[in-house]
Amino acid sequence: MRMTVIGTGYVGVVHAACMADIGHDVLGVDIDEERIAALTAGHAPIYEPGLNALLARTVKSGRLRFSTSTTEATRFARLHFVCVGTPQVPGGEAADIRHVDAAVDGMAPHLQPGSLIVGKSTVPVGTTARLAARLRAVAPHSEIAWNPEFLREGFAVADTRRPERIVVGVESRRAEATLRAIYKPMLISGVPFFSTDPATAELVKVASNAFLATKISFINAMAEVCDATGADVVTLAEAVGQDSRIGHRFLQPGLGFGGSCFPKDIRAFAARAEELGVGDTMAFLHQVDEINTRQRRRTVDLARNLVGGSFTDRHIAVLGAAFKPESDDVRDSPALDVAAAIRRLGAEVRVHDPEAVDNARRKYPGLQYTLDVPKACEDADLVLHLTAWPEYREISPAELGPVVRSRKILDARDTLDAASWQSAGWTLSALGRPR
Numbered sequence: 001m002r003m004t005v006i007g008t009g010y011v012g013v014v015h016a017a018c019m020a021d022i023g024h025d026v027l028g029v030d031i032d033e034e035r036i037a038a039l040t041a042g043h044a045p046i047y048e049p050g051l052n053a054l055l056a057r058t059v060k061s062g063r064l065r066f067s068t069s070t071t072e073a074t075r076f077a078r079l080h081f082v083c084v085g086t087p088q089v090p091g092g093e094a095a096d097i098r099h100v101d102a103a104v105d106g107m108a109p110h111l112q113p114g115s116l117i118v119g120k121s122t123v124p125v126g127t128t129a130r131l132a133a134r135l136r137a138v139a140p141h142s143e144i145a146w147n148p149e150f151l152r153e154g155f156a157v158a159d160t161r162r163p164e165r166i167v168v169g170v171e172s173r174r175a176e177a178t179l180r181a182i183y184k185p186m187l188i189s190g191v192p193f194f195s196t197d198p199a200t201a202e203l204v205k206v207a208s209n210a211f212l213a214t215k216i217s218f219i220n221a222m223a224e225v226c227d228a229t230g231a232d233v234v235t236l237a238e239a240v241g242q243d244s245r246i247g248h249r250f251l252q253p254g255l256g257f258g259g260s261c262f263p264k265d266i267r268a269f270a271a272r273a274e275e276l277g278v279g280d281t282m283a284f285l286h287q288v289d290e291i292n293t294r295q296r297r298r299t300v301d302l303a304r305n306l307v308g309g310s311f312t313d314r315h316i317a318v319l320g321a322a323f324k325p326e327s328d329d330v331r332d333s334p335a336l337d338v339a340a341a342i343r344r345l346g347a348e349v350r351v352h353d354p355e356a357v358d359n360a361r362r363k364y365p366g367l368q369y370t371l372d373v374p375k376a377c378e379d380a381d382l383v384l385h386l387t388a389w390p391e392y393r394e395i396s397p398a399e400l401g402p403v404v405r406s407r408k409i410l411d412a413r414d415t416l417d418a419a420s421w422q423s424a425g426w427t428l429s430a431l432g433r434p435r
């Protein structure tokens with residue numbers, strides 16, 4: 001089938017490439033000319049395992065093309081996926097859906113009769129209904145559906161190829177049939193398909209992210225309780241997660257969640273609930289957010305204590321800048337936030353990250369960056385482990401020892417092997433673990 005994908009950010013570029021890979025003819029559209037030029041040459045705008053190879057293959061096959069023209073998009077196909085960003089409104093908590101509105105409004109007057117617009121962006125519940133009313137006025141023979149995306153950064157290609165579920169919020173059987181046909185290769189391999197009303201589909205997305213964020217903040221709240229009692233949150237999480245009703249995933253304690261989704265999605269959900277008159281019910285999400293940001297402050301406070309109460313003239317090594325491992329994304333990165341706060345408090349901060357240094361430098365030019373772990377740790381009074389890249393678990397504490405000024409490490413991700421660091425003469429401190 002022919003389709004366009006409007007917006008070539010994380011979701012859009014991966015969706016476009018995966019759709020082309022399963023045999024559809026896809027036109028990716030974005031207003032960013034530089035991005036479109038790079039994509040046309042087969043270069044992914046983001047670091048994502050498997051994406052460059054997939055892009056190169058699908059662009060070469062001719063099934064994936066890119067353009068900056070909305071008019072070309074409406075001429076090319078009757079099916080349009082909208083994958084534009086929905087950031088937080090400047091200075092507020094709600095989602096800014098300007099780009100979604102603009103994408104739909106831009107296409108509406110030019111749509112071929114019988115077109116279907118399918119939103120994939122994360123939006124406040126009620127958005128599809130609002131846009132459907134607008135669309136009816138301008139393009140009465142076209143319709144809109146919502147099909148939320150659940151991919152994780154770092155696993156975007158794999159998650160899109162083999163999703164755990166496909167959810168579509170539709171207003172007609174025809175829209176459902178179109179989406180079933182699009183996703184046929186996934187459905188044949190047994191992926192559950194939920195066809196529901198648009199409001200439920202929109203809510204499935206925000207409810208999933210809110211639940212996962214709550215699970216993380218729950219275990220981080222437990223870490224604070226552990227700190228107050230001398231208990232060990234890592235063992236606690238392992239034992240609690242053993243209950244199959246709870247499970248181990250997203251129960252990893254530490255510095256908490258960041259990125260472009262969880263923080264803004266829970267704030268937008270709470271704001272939307274307020275508008276709908278159910279703000280009290282969802283008020284716990286403010287607490288989830290507060291527990292999460294408190295982990296960053298607690299990490300800064302613990303680091304300050306470990307260097308004697310003041311950061312002045314201290315050298316701090318930071319391992320990790322990305323908001324999570326296997327990603328070069330630094331949007332709302334807890335690691336960079338902590339690094340920048342410590343720098344503001346007077347320390348000299350050298351940051352290592354295997355993938356995110358360029359993005360980090362653009363965001364916080366005041367920090368020093370390196371691609372070499374020993375260099376980051378040279379003469380350090382304290383090493384901070386802030387993003388759980390697997391390679392940090394491979395560091396030899398014995399070899400790193402002579403490089404630093406003081407063998408102190410703060411494991412803010414609770415993933416390092418404490419015994420091996422301690423036996424090499426290091427003092428390892430961690431959130432929620434006995435000190």
Ligand code: UGA
Nearest residue numbers: 149150151152153216250251252256257258259261323324
């Ligand atoms: C998240 C969801 O997992 C996806 O399903 C969803 O599609 C996506 O948001 C989105 O809404 O677009 P993502 O932000 O890529 O995906 O990253 P996650 O792997 O979910 O991690 C989010 C944050 O939680 C990271 O900062 C990570 O370090 C943190 N985290 C995760 C923890 O602190 N503890 C855990 O146990 C798990």
